[in-house]
Amino acid sequence: MSGDKFMKPQMDAAALQAFLTxxxxxxxxxxxxxxxxxxxxxxxxxxxxxxxxPGGTVSGPTMFALADxxxxxxxxxxxxxxxxxxxxxxxxxxxxKPAANTDMICKARLLKLGRVLAVGDAMIFSDGxxxxxxxxxxxxxIPPKMxx
Amino acid sequence: MSGDKFMKPQMDAAALQAFLTxxxxxxxxxxxxxxxxxxxxxxxxxxxxxxxxPGGTVSGPTMFALADxxxxxxxxxxxxxxxxxxxxxxxxxxxxKPAANTDMICKARLLKLGRVLAVGDAMIFSDGxxxxxxxxxxxxxIPPKMxx
Amino acid sequence: MSGDKFMKPQMDAAALQAFLTxxxxxxxxxxxxxxxxxxxxxxxxxxxxxxxxPGGTVSGPTMFALADxxxxxxxxxxxxxxxxxxxxxxxxxxxxKPAANTDMICKARLLKLGRVLAVGDAMIFSDGxxxxxxxxxxxxxIPPKMxx
Amino acid sequence: MSGDKFMKPQMDAAALQAFLTxxxxxxxxxxxxxxxxxxxxxxxxxxxxxxxxPGGTVSGPTMFALADxxxxxxxxxxxxxxxxxxxxxxxxxxxxKPAANTDMICKARLLKLGRVLAVGDAMIFSDGxxxxxxxxxxxxxIPPKMxx
Numbered sequence: 001m002s003g004d005k006f007m008k009p010q011m012d013a014a015a016l017q018a019f020l021t022x023x024x025x026x027x028x029x030x031x032x033x034x035x036x037x038x039x040x041x042x043x044x045x046x047x048x049x050x051x052x053x054p055g056g057t058v059s060g061p062t063m064f065a066l067a068d069x070x071x072x073x074x075x076x077x078x079x080x081x082x083x084x085x086x087x088x089x090x091x092x093x094x095x096x097k098p099a100a101n102t103d104m105i106c107k108a109r110l111l112k113l114g115r116v117l118a119v120g121d122a123m124i125f126s127d128g129x130x131x132x133x134x135x136x137x138x139x140x141x142i143p144p145k146m147x148x
Numbered sequence: 149m150s151g152d153k154f155m156k157p158q159m160d161a162a163a164l165q166a167f168l169t170x171x172x173x174x175x176x177x178x179x180x181x182x183x184x185x186x187x188x189x190x191x192x193x194x195x196x197x198x199x200x201x202p203g204g205t206v207s208g209p210t211m212f213a214l215a216d217x218x219x220x221x222x223x224x225x226x227x228x229x230x231x232x233x234x235x236x237x238x239x240x241x242x243x244x245k246p247a248a249n250t251d252m253i254c255k256a257r258l259l260k261l262g263r264v265l266a267v268g269d270a271m272i273f274s275d276g277x278x279x280x281x282x283x284x285x286x287x288x289x290i291p292p293k294m295x296x
Numbered sequence: 297m298s299g300d301k302f303m304k305p306q307m308d309a310a311a312l313q314a315f316l317t318x319x320x321x322x323x324x325x326x327x328x329x330x331x332x333x334x335x336x337x338x339x340x341x342x343x344x345x346x347x348x349x350p351g352g353t354v355s356g357p358t359m360f361a362l363a364d365x366x367x368x369x370x371x372x373x374x375x376x377x378x379x380x381x382x383x384x385x386x387x388x389x390x391x392x393k394p395a396a397n398t399d400m401i402c403k404a405r406l407l408k409l410g411r412v413l414a415v416g417d418a419m420i421f422s423d424g425x426x427x428x429x430x431x432x433x434x435x436x437x438i439p440p441k442m443x444x
Numbered sequence: 445m446s447g448d449k450f451m452k453p454q455m456d457a458a459a460l461q462a463f464l465t466x467x468x469x470x471x472x473x474x475x476x477x478x479x480x481x482x483x484x485x486x487x488x489x490x491x492x493x494x495x496x497x498p499g500g501t502v503s504g505p506t507m508f509a510l511a512d513x514x515x516x517x518x519x520x521x522x523x524x525x526x527x528x529x530x531x532x533x534x535x536x537x538x539x540x541k542p543a544a545n546t547d548m549i550c551k552a553r554l555l556k557l558g559r560v561l562a563v564g565d566a567m568i569f570s571d572g573x574x575x576x577x578x579x580x581x582x583x584x585x586i587p588p589k590m591x592x
Contacts, residue, residue: 023202054171060216060235065209087208088561089583091239091387091535093415093433095408111428112391116560117532117585119389121417121431132407135417137389137433139533139583141561236413237435239387239535241563241581243556259576260539264412265384265437267537269565269579280555283565285537285581287385287435289413319498350467356531357509364504383504387535 007113009036009077016041016073019081031069034105040074040120044127045104056100063104064092067122067136070108075118075140078110085118085140092136099126104133116142155261157184157225164189164221167229179217182253188222188268192275193252204248211252212240215270215284218256223266223288226258233266233288240284247274252281264290303409305332305373312337312369315377327365330401332373336416339366340423341400352396359400360388363418363432366404371414371436374406381414381436388432395422400429412438451557453480453521460485460517463525475513478549484518484564488571489548500544507548508536511566511580514552519562519584522554529562529584536580543570548577560586 011019013033021028030051035042043066045051051062068087075085098104105125112119117139124134159167161181169176178199183190191214193199199210216235223233246252253273260267265287272282307315309329317324326347331338339362341347347358364383371381394400401421408415413435420430455463457477465472474495479486487510489495495506512531519529542548549569556563561583568578 026198050174059213060238061209061213064212064238065207068208087242089239089241089533090208090212091237091433093237093407093435094235095410095415111389111431114391119391119431121433135407135415135433137387137417137431139389237385239581241555241583243558243563259537259579262539267539267579269581283555283563283581285535285565285579287537322494346470355509356512356534357505360508360534361503361505383538385535385537386504386508387533389533390531 007038007078007110010080011077012036013041015081016077019076020069020073027065027069031066033073036077040107040109041070041077043070043073043106043108045106047101047103052101058098058104060094063094063098063124063134064090064136066104066106066124067092067108067134067138070106070122071120071138071140074108074110074120075113075142078113079142084143086143087138088117088141089139090136092134094134096131096133098133099129103127114142118142155186155226155258158228159225160184161189163229164225167224168217168221175213175217179214181221184225188255188257189218189225191218191221191254191256193254195249195251200249206246206252208242211242211246211272211282212238212284214252214254214272215240215256215282215286218254218270219268219286219288222256222258222268223261223290226261227290232291234291235286236265236289237287238284240282242282244279244281246281247277251275262290264292266290303334303374303406306376307373308332309337311377312373315372316365316369323361323365327362329369336370336403336405337366337373339369339402339404341402343397343399348397353394354400356390359390359420359430360386360432362400362402362420363388363404363430363434366402366418367416367434367436370404370406370416371409371438374409375438380439382439383434384413384437385435386432388430390430392427392429394429395425399423410438414438451482451522451554454524455521456480457485459525460521463520464513464517471509471513475510477517480521484551484553485514485521487514487517487550487552489550491545491547496545502542502548504538507538507542507568507578508534508580510548510550510568511536511552511578511582514550514566515564515582515584518552518554518564519557519586522557523586528587530587531582532561532585533583534580536578538578540575540577542577543573547571558586562586
């Protein structure tokens with residue numbers, strides 16, 4: 001999509017998963033890195049009761065967390081394991097009710113990886129379904145040191 | 149701010165707190181309804197370890213949840229205890245690092261309460277500080293039956 | 297992308313262009329409908345001096361207008377020539393400087409076409425370039441009568 | 445609201461108006477700077493036929509332009525006449541139909557003025573009415589040299 005030269009991945013799915021487990025022990029087990037590709041990363045929310053609202057559907061804050069983690073990992077996959085990018089904006093649309101008691105899949109796509117800002121969007125699905133449940137765009141501020 | 153006639157509160161802080169405790173048992177204890185006024189409501193996040201990132205600061209998803217709960221309660225304070233308004237969009241800006249291990253205060257303000265959509269904004273502060281940590285705007289879809 | 301049954305186009309590019317010319321005479325000449333497909337529509341901004349900032353780049357409000365027109369036409373392409381959908385939200389990220397004195401291309405994609413709300417996103421490029429200049433997500437309110 | 449020390453205005457309404465006229469000759473006459481205060485600035489859209497949709501209401505792109513100009517001037521009022529801040533994001537909610545053939549008033553409020561990012565929100569009214577027509581939040585990237 002982008003043409004920026006530094007968009008080639010430096011970390012694969014296993015390396016991102018290891019980073020998540022070691023640096024975010026509280027939430028690392030909630031998420032699985034399914035895939036890293038030329039557009040960004042795909043992350044799975046391993047649904048448990050803690051993520052659910054009455055009725056068995058995943059809560060809005062949990063979907064926000066999924067989009068945020070996925071885009072953060074997409075940035076790290078290009079910059080390497082430096083845990084400093086900071087979310088500055090997220091605009092999220094909730095479009096459909098998620099399937100009950102079902103994992104969610106988030107495809108995060110990098111659109112810009114600049115010197116001070118990274119921008120991307122994320123599409124969230126209930127596993128096995130075609131129609132997106134939510135859509136988010138996110139911006140991150142990148143501290144000066146991270147870009148080498 | 150608004151001029152809409154139906155903006156007068158139907159539920160006070162104690163009634164909203166009771167609703168939160170009974171209908172959202174998983175998260176009800178996290179939030180305290182501090183105030184209901186002509187603009188909207190003020191909700192406190194009672195910070196515990198579960199809300200914190202390494203370093204003791206409240207996580208982004210937790211601030212999203214705080215803004216979402218506060219605006220939802222602002223809508224209910226006008227419409228009465230009908231638990232059906234659905235978040236359709238949230239755009240949130242994270243502007244400053246929260247104070248460590250400190251409660252957060254969210255002032256949610258209703259800007260529109262229409263037949264099918266409600267819109268408002270929310271400002272989030274670390275308790276005792278003047279500079280806002282985050283700012284959110286939120287839209288809710290209101291099912292036909294709710295407006296009586 | 298979506299799976300909604302009513303996503304099949306009812307109007308082609310020529311029909312949308314004719315609608316734009318007749319119903320929006322002030323701005324119709326600014327835009328060309330390049331394509332209607334299964335995802336949405338592609339609309340071109342025919343750049344003139346009126347759209348430019350000093351330096352020859354297209355202004356932010358003009359890109360906003362391009363995204364808004366394109367998504368509106370994407371909705372009409374599915375619902376037929378009923379000029380009543382109303383923009384309720386737009387979140388737009390400006391990511392790169394546009395190429396000077398160059399047409400812009402907007403690919404608008406429908407993500408939801410519900411009874412009361414339509415949601416989509418749009419990617420804006422300088423004609424002939426791969427890296428997106430801007431990205432927008434838009435929500436429209438659909439009056440009851442429009443859905444037949 | 446903010447507490448940042450550099451939030452004190454360096455330019456008054458007349459100085460901002462003179463800057464707008466000289467540096468943005470194409471649109472300068474559309475806007476009047478009504479007021480500069482501790483929160484930000486108030487800018488008026490001098491409505492003409494060019495801003496109107498059929499029915500006499502101000503178009504969405506024109507309201508976007510009003511919010512963008514007002515926040516840009518709010519930043520300049522603090523930083524001085526350096527015409528380089530760049531809009532990176534705008535999320536705008538259109539909440540009510542504007543009054544026909546009526547000037548619009550935009551109150552832009554600075555929420556953060558950091559080293560690399562400025563954030564604020566804007567409320568747009570039809571002149572003489574209490575209920576807001578639109579609400580926007582905006583982020584600007586500030587080039588390194590601007591902060592002295």
